[in-house]
Amino acid sequence: MMRGFYNGVSGIKTQSFGMDVWSNNISNINNVGFKASIPEFKNLI
DSSP states (O other), X not given: OHHHHHHHXXXXXXXXXXXXXXXXXXXXXXXXXXXXXXXXXXXXX
């Protein structure tokens, strides 16, 4: 049962990371010299 909780929390953390990256990209899109990031989920595994 604990493994199921771990998998659920891991999925939530992964989605949160992706949302953080995209929100950072959106909030800084008009800044000169800003380079957008792409969430790479393979690094989290």
